[in-house]
Amino acid sequence: MITALLLFWLSIVGIQLIYIFFVYTKTAFYRHPDRNYAVLSYNSADYYSESDDQQGVTVIVCARNELANLKELLPLLNNQDYPTFEILVMDDRSTDGTYAYLENDIPELSRVRAIRIDKEHQHVTPKKYALTIAIKKARYPTVLLTDADCRPASLNWLTEMTEPLIFGSKDITIGFSPYEYYPGLLNLLIRSETLFTAIQYFSLALSGRPYMGVGRNMAYRTDLFFANKGFYTHMNVVGGDDDLFINEVATRSNTFVCLAPDTFVWSKPKTTWAEWRQQKRRHLNVGKYYKTGNKVRLGLLTGSHVLSWAMALVVGLLVVVHALHWYSFSSDEWLLLLVSTGAFILRQLAFWVIVGRISHRLAHTVHWSFIPFMDLLMAVYYGLAGLKTLFNRRKKQIYWR
Structure with missing residues (x-):
């Protein structure tokens, strides 16, 4: 024995x-491959044509009662260093003045437009419905996703996250989204779990087995979304608008891992154990729908x-x-x-x-x-x-x- x-x-x-x-x-020793498509300067006409919408990007932010966060986030997104992009905010039944702010108070944010969702639909969870409408209404063929409580680390975030899709041969870019530091055991647990989860999905993706990304920092082509019928197979599953979708469509050849510090998107962590447990219940509910492998x-x-x-x-x-x-x-x-x-x-x-x-x-x-x-x-x-x-x-x- x-x-x-x-x-x-x-x-x-x-x-x-x-x-x-x-x-x-x-992941520990990963080096980004040489990107020949990034050699030329944005100022070069050979590199970018202002009239070529195929190189444009739609940044999608789905929000519900996130007025304070949107006031901080949208200027950061609007100032991203990229020639042609839009910021599409999906206001999902907010009651905190978000819609009035998006309609009347952002004239200087020229790249921002908003769509209001007024009701919930029984056949699909609210977040997935908002994302589906956003992708259908996107002006450009590449979408970059983040959340209202996130902050990109630099003005190069949009450029570096979407380069492999627009000027390379990839369909998906998965990035990293660390949580802000606060003292206390809960914050250490959140940061530890975030790091360990990132190690898993980055390392397996680099080993040719991509299985998830995080919706706080992820990009993909809209034609990939439509070819997969969007979230059809898991419309009523709580969560999964990021990892379940990537679990279905990501392959060894179509997924790019982006570990450049300029592409990190910082997020605000939960500050109470009750909020964190609610978030974890949702995440644990999703894993059982992953592919068997x-x-x-x-x-x-x-x-x-x-x-x-x-x-x-x-x-x-x-x-x-x-x-x-x-x-x-x-x-x-x-x-x-x-x-x-x-x-x-x-x-x-x-x-x-x-x-x-x-x-x-x-x-x-x-x-x-x-x-x-x-x-x-x-x-x-x-x-x-x-x-x-x-x-x-x-x-x-x-x-x-």
Whole structure:
């Protein structure tokens, strides 16, 4: 029994080492490919034709009661350094004065236009309905998505996120959206989960297995959306307007990963545990609709992460019990215990180095000194989330986003 337990622990740690050394390193050491389409200057007539709407971009912001955020965000979007683009704001039944502001108070924001949604539709969730209408009404064939509570890191955000689509051969660009720093455990948990999720979807995409993006920072061609019939297969699923859509349409060849700091979009995190739990319930509800291969890969990744720590605790208790009762391990058991423990220590060090490097390049999301604690924190989080998903069968209330 002890041998079987140690072999199981060793195999679990082995899976983790495979992911860390052969998947996570794709993001840790990723270099953007040379982009020949970006060599010329925007001032060159050979590079851009003002009359060519095929190179235009529609930035879409879906908002409900986000007046304060829109007042900050829209000027930042309006000033993006790109020749031809529009900003399309979808006002979904707002009651805080958003519509009046969009109609009367933004004459200096020449690129902004707005569409008002006055009612909810039963056949589709509100966010997906708003996005669908926005994409249908978009003037340009490339759309760039963000949220009202987001802030692009630079005026080059639009340019760098859409270059691979407009001047390259890609259909999708997935970017990074870090959360702002606040003191406290909740904020650390949010930033840790954001970093770890980004490591997963970036690394798997760079390994040829793209499965998701985040709607706070993502671009794609509208013809890809229409060819896939939009959100048809998951219209009534709460959430998924970003990851479920990408899960369906992303391939090895059509997806570009953008890790340039100028393309980061900073987001405001939840500040109460209740708000955060509501957000997580929505996200956990979406994962079960992923493709089977994606669920298997993610299951192995998160399951081995949780079990590597759980088995370390079990083995540690086993050693303590043996020491207290003067039991002895056989020579083979001692050897296997040393090998398993060594592999676990190697896994901890490799995780610290590789994830620390990724965190450094992704806006220092989590300070390197907190990476070991984040490692354990995420193991506990995923373990509890998995148990909650397994046993919670209550009907969820539908929220806007």
